[in-house]
Amino acid sequence: MYANKHYENDIKYSMQLNRFACRLLGIWPSIETESSNFENLRRILLILVCYFLLACELIPTILYVIIVEKRTRVKLKLISSVMFTTLAVLKYSSLVFTQSKVRNCLMRVRDDWQNVANAKARESMIDRARTARRLLLLCSLFMYTSGLYFRTVVPLSKGKSVNNRNITIRFLPCPSYFIFFDGQISPAYEIMFFIQFLSGFIKYTITVAICSLAALFAMHLCAQLEILMSLINDFINEPEEKNLAKRLAATVKYHTEMRNFFQLVQKTLEHTSLLEVMGCTMIVCLLGHDILTEWEDQNVIAMFSYLVLLTSIGFNIFIFCFIGEQLSEEGEKLSLTVCTLAWYRLPNAKARALILIIAMSNIPTKLKAGKFFDLSIKTFGDVVKTAVTYLNLIRKVME
Template identity: 35%
Template sequence: MFKNTTPANTITKKNRNNYLRDVKYKNYNYKNDIDYVVKISRTLLTPIGIYPLHGSDTTISKILVNIQIICIFSLMLFLLAPHLIYTYFVAEDLKRLIKIIAAQFFNSLALIKFWTMIINKKQLRWCLNELEDSWRDIASDEDRKIMIKNAKIGRIFTVAYLSLSYGGALPYHIIMPLVAPRIIMPDNSTLIPLPYPSEYIFWVPRDSPGYEMLFVGQILISSIILSTNCGIYSLIATYIMHACCLFEIVQRHLKYILESSVEGQFNDNLAAVIDKHNQAIYYAGLLEKSLNIVFLSEMAGCTVIICFLEYGLTTYFMLLTSIFVNVFIISYIGERLKEMSLKIGECTYDLDWYNLPKKMALDLMVIMVRANQPSTLSAGKLFDLSLVGFADVVKTSAAYLNFIRAMV
């Protein structure tokens, strides 16, 4: 079971910001700052029961949250299971099969993320609590500006993803069925194709109002799945950009560490900086451990989805664009986290350490040595998230596309 522990040999959390801080500074707007950072993910994830801070530790609260999760998961299965049966046992048109498999992959990714959030809820709750504590215990106005800058970047990524996802996926679920050729029944009546062609073994909804209720129900459930994807993505972006800002704050503190000419004060400041560095590394490492399966499913799944959507490029251009942006942003924030952690070593080397006494200069090497092992995000421990990984996804999807074109 996960324990709320911090790296060993660190200053206690109560005294963490005692050094290199403005003792007169206090962030009175921390509640508004926290609300700005987590509002989107909290709004999207709380209704489906997987927001890390949703619910309490009481027995009744746990039961209610579990009921909420079971209901949402049952709705997802009600949509996806008949869709899978139709795809692999009923559908005969291979070109049509290729198009709907993309939707299945997208929804399967949502299920993987859904259960990853549930399985790692304690770790993700700890990360969210640490995020809130960081905003409340900001050491100076300069640190707050760094945190706001990174929070804005995460917010921009989130809004871009939400806009493209809803703008690309909802038309796929609503407009495409309405403009598709009608289904002609044996009695010469016509039906609008369902957003998700499905085969219900024990129930065949062909008559009104059952068919209309199923049509609307599929749209609503697909919207829940889309909100699940968007909410989890928003929370991930928030977490990772906060990890980036922790490393950036360490860089800022390093630049002023040499202002203390007294050895005792220098050692205290250095200990505080090392503690902050360890906290940033621990935070990033916990995110990587908790979310690497999500990153793997996202990168692998999006590669396949891009391949299938490229096959119908004209029809699915908006949806294809949203998936490309999704993969790019995840790769970019992984690259940024690695870059920020590496800059700690560069920043330490750029200090005037050669003017320090030998013992004090050697103490700085602790930070440099540790920074040589950068914090990274991986896709299932197989490869790191980076811009190089994004290029590999694009190239791989193009290779799969050529294979499909040769086969179909």
């Protein structure tokens, strides 16, 4: 191990976008120094504001579905919006209550950047950090593009309508029922439009923050697995017998720390990944039904908005499954590496020491969603099939 002279720039490069997204939500923990009272107060206020904005959208929409809307077909459309907001509240709460675990993960990432095995290991970590940044940017592009379109273009394109009572109706991004005031009168309408716009921005930022943290930690783990394989190969190919004990100790220490970090990442992401995959599966199903109904009604603008939302949410599920697949593949490569080692080159005592390394390497490195199922490309295929199955079931029921 040697000190990385460029670790500050490397840490900034790997965490910069994650930090920006999480700070918007008030959930980015301080990893360098203890937080000041002002910083803690700022985070608390941001968290309260986020909850307030989410509640300002969720509660009126639920009241509208229960009290005002009587058409089953329209209710079904609104349920997907209610589910997405509820899911955002749950995911945000999970992030708020796991800040200490996120902080521990970030501190471990920082320490790994400060002390890398060699220059080749640093290049491997940079390459994986670049992949994590690209995934974050793609997720942000899909979420914010679809969200802003749904929050602005769709309601404004509807213009105004006159109901049976000869009352002019102006459309909000999410239909709402307000008990204490009339949401159609200025400036109440403009204020609620702006609040719902901000609420949507918060929901999309929550999704981006979760995907960014998952990508950062999983890709960092992939880099650590690559470095571990390099250390094991260097240990086997060490020509000087006197250096074997030192290399073996360093390899075992690195392997143990990597496994501990993997367990910490698993505990940090297990609930949010479960909410993301299972919740988005149901939302994808409902959005598919909305697209088909808008197609039947020949409403091109609404159909396009639902299609964009469907694509963005489906891509979020794919990101989780993709990073899980990448981590699983690196774990399999490690297992293959240690099982095909030229152990016969080592003295007997050192060769016997490899038994525990081989046993540890054969433990699968698979991210699990809530300890129920693995995150993999196969899981993504199962999610798509499940969503299509439920979509067909809903259409049969609605007929």
